[in-house]
Amino acid sequence: MCHALSAEELARLAAIMARQRIEAGTTFIEEGAPADELFNLTGGTVKVFKLLADGRCQVTGFMMAGDFLGLSRGGTYAYSATAITPVTFCRFQRTQLRGLVDELPKIERQMLGLAMNELMAAQDQMVLLGRKTARERIASFLLALSARAVRRGQPANPVGLPMTRGDIADYLGLTTETVSRSLTQLKGEGLISLKGNHAATILDTGALAAIAGIEDGDGPSGFDHIT
Structure with missing residues (x-):
């Protein structure tokens, strides 16, 4: 402000x-x-x-x-x-x-x-919860955190995850198990790496953006707004 x-x-x-x-x-x-x-x-x-x-x-x-x-x-x-x-x-x-x-x-x-x-x-939250699959929501969430860091002059990676898996689940309208499983799947596909529970590194931004349904030049915006 x-x-x-x-x-x-x-x-x-x-x-x-x-x-x-x-x-x-x-x-x-x-x-x-x-x-x-x-x-x-x-x-x-x-x-x-x-x-x-x-x-x-x-x-x-x-x-x-x-x-x-x-x-x-x-x-x-x-x-x-x-x-x-x-x-x-x-x-x-x-x-x-x-x-x-x-x-x-x-x-x-x-x-x-x-x-x-x-x-x-x-508006972004309505789209996230109403139209996207669990996998798409997780991808969007990670990309939004990374994009937000860049806009604020911070590195795009690693993506800090100070919140619990339960908090992420409550934000994305998923279960804790689904959040953990989706992150593990993305890791297994070589799209991200995980450092404990509180950091992730995006290894393939293009592939993650494709999963999230984000076109080139777009950016996930929902996470960067005040609630």
């Missing part, structure tokens, strides 16, 4: 924020709680999820450094957020940030862009 601001504007933003570090497993946004704060992640990985009526968990995204959490259409949070790894973030009081937005149009434009990303993420 800060990259388009001047030094003076950044100083004003810094004056209303608090820096915080939390440990893995800490839930810092509760679905249905008053949406009094917003969070700009500066390090670590967070899973965003909703609890269904039957108690199941639907992971709707994995957020990383640079992502913004806490945007809400109403007065309560629409989802919960839990740190997968140790996480650092800048925390803003909604009322203070709203006051600054009124004075600094650049921040308002950035917030609008984040809201648009939410809509795009929801």
Whole structure:
């Protein structure tokens, strides 16, 4: 959110924020709680999820450094957020940030862009869950993580997988066993290599893209949007 601001504007933003570090497993946004704060992640990985009526968990995204959490259409949070790894973030009081937005149009434009990303993420998730096979979902997921890293100036490989297989399953609408089996199959075909449970290296991007149904020049986008 800060990259388009001047030094003076950044100083004003810094004056209303608090820096915080939390440990893995800490839930810092509760679905249905008053949406009094917003969070700009500066390090670590967070899973965003909703609890269904039957108690199941639907992971709707994995957020990383640079992502913004806490945007809400109403007065309560629409989802919960839990740190997968140790996480650092800048925390803003909604009322203070709203006051600054009124004075600094650049921040308002950035917030609008984040809201648009939410809509795009929801659309991508619908396609991922509604039209793709398990194998296609796994391929899309790995490519999206890799593409996201590149867009943020990081290496395309290895692809970090700090989340559990269960978290991936809840995000992709699969079972944990299907996620593990699909990754093992892709490894057996020489398309990826696995380093434990928390990293994968894409060995054949073209073949993986073909499985995912991504044409040349396209890029999997769903993972790069705020949820």
